[in-house]
Amino acid sequence: PLLLILASPAHAFDLQGHRGARGLAPENTLPAFATALRLGVTTLEFDLAMTKDGVLVVHHDPTLNPNIARGPDGQYITTRTPLRDLTLDEVKRYDVGRLKADSGYGKTHPEQKPVDGTRIPTLSEVVAFVERAGAKDVRFNIETKLSPTTDAETADPATFARAIADAIRNAGLTERATVQSFDWRTLKILRELAPEIRRVCLTVEAPTFDTVQRGKPGASPWLAGLDIDDFDHSVPKLAHAAGCAVWSPNYREVTGDSIAAAKVLGIQVIPWTVNDRSEMARLIDLGVDGIISDYPDRLRGVMAEK
Ligand code: G3P
């Protein structure tokens, strides 16, 4: 047994910087990724959208975000322009380096250090940046921002999945990237297109028996397109049946039982988005495989105390 343990090393705890290091630097930008690398994250978490000319760009919302984006006139935008309506050249005109101070975003992330002049990066720019930094072991946890319940989707799921699979393969990142989504349609398509790319099933809250039975995308978007006959209310089991290597729940939903169920299935549990030190400690004690945090520095501190 000892030899077996040595031959199959356990995965190191996965310290994921959410949107780079959203608590400390402008989210989903190169300064945030630089901060995360400096703090020693093992994985960069970020979100993708697609422009009108088919370029994958890193932005949380499928639209430009008025809490973040300033136009060439220096003013925060007031309308949510869908990214699918803008070319990459147009996207690059917006400054996303400083949160609007009196917005919800500005209030929840007071420690975020602005970097004026920062632009929305493309996926290729992020990958090149990480490679230039020499962070060869750092992984990419890439979220597709799609949902059957929004009308701002930047691409249809098949187009999006194909573009992401091509980008990951062309960059030689198959071993270092995971694709995560609340929209399990995209994950299902990706599983068929590129089964070698590991997928992460995101959930907001545990689906109830009722929402699963009704299978209504509106009631339970992450279950759209899922074909499961046999389930027992266990979300890890649903994620495993959907072919995901990782289940990433809202951290409030994590229990000892759900972690135990995931372990039996060989599926990792990496909750989002944990910023409170005592919650980090609780989850580590429960046995999660990693944590996604806006504050990689806090998480590193809690890990060091364990
Ligand atoms: O990794 C999942 C987490 O990032 C989901 O939340 O911030 O993309 O809305 P968010």
Ligand code: CA
């Ligand atoms: Ca995300």
